[in-house]
Amino acid sequence: MTDGPAPQPRGRLENLLARARTRDRYSGYDVAAAEARLRRRRAARHGCPLHEHPRSAPRPVFVAWPPAWTEPTPGGSPNGDRAWSDLTTMSVVVLHAPRADRDLERFVQAHCADRTGALVFACLLHLAGHGDGARFWWQFAAGAGDSTAEYCLFLDHSRRGEYHDAGIWGDRLLSGDFEPTRVWGDRSRAAATVVRLPEDVTVHITERHHPDLGPIPLPGPPIVQELRALTSAPAPAG
Secondary structure, eight states, rough: OOOOOOHHHHHHHHOOOOOOOOOOOOOOHHHHHHHHHHHHHHHHHOOOOOOOOOOOEEEEOOOOOOOSSOOOTTTOOOOOOHHHHHHHHHHHHHHSTTTTHHHHHHHHHHHOOOOHHHHHHHHHHTTOOOHHHHHHHHHHHHTOHHHHHHHHHHHHHTTTTHHHHHHHHHHHHHTTOOOOHHHOOGGGGGGSSEEEOOOOHHHHHEEEETTEEEEEEETTTTHHHHHHEEEEOOOOOO
8 A cells, every 4th residue: 555645734624525525416315225225125136135234243245246356437337236345345455455554543643634544444434334434535535636545436336326426436547547456456365255343443433523514433543553453364365
C-alpha cells in the first residue's frame, strides 16, 4: 500500500468531501429494505443468499464466483451478490496490507484528513456492517484521488442496484486505467471464507452528527491496536 499525502489542515476536509460527493438521487428511498427484498427473492430462487449480518457478528462470505476481480467495463456493472462478494474480499485485502495499521494510525492522528487511512477505516466499517459509514469514507478517499476507494464505490453502488452511480465510478476507473489485479494481486489468493470482526474493534467506532452530512463514524485511537490484533494472523486464503 502506498502512502497517502501528508496530513492536510482540517480546513481542507470540506473541499475533499465536496469533490467526492455525488448527487443523491435516492433521497427518501429505503435502501436497506430494498436490499432485504432482493436477498429474499434470491433466497427463494437459489436457496443460498449472501447475508450481511448485524454489526460485530461473524460474517460468512460464500465465495462462489470466478477467481478474478470484477473489472469495470463501459456501461456495465456486476450483479449485486458478485459486487458484495468482491467488496468484502477487497476490504479484507486492504486491512491485511502491510501498512494498514500505520495508515489507520496516521488517519486518527491527522483528525481523519488522510486518504489512505480513510480507505482502511472504510473497509473496516464495511466488515463491521456499517455500510453508510463505509460509503462516506470511501467517498472521502476517492475525492482525494484514491483509486481503490473508487473501485469500492463502484462495487458498493452495484451491490445496492444503483447502476447509474456505479457507472460513474466505473468510468473514472477506466479513465485512470485501474486494474485491481495489478494493484492488489490475484483475488483467488485473498478470497475470504470467514471474516470475524471482534467486539473490541466496533466499540471504538463512534459517531458525530454533522449538520449537512448527517452522522459520521469516527475511529477512537485504540482501534489501531485492535486492527493489529485482528490482522496478526495470516490473511485468509481462498
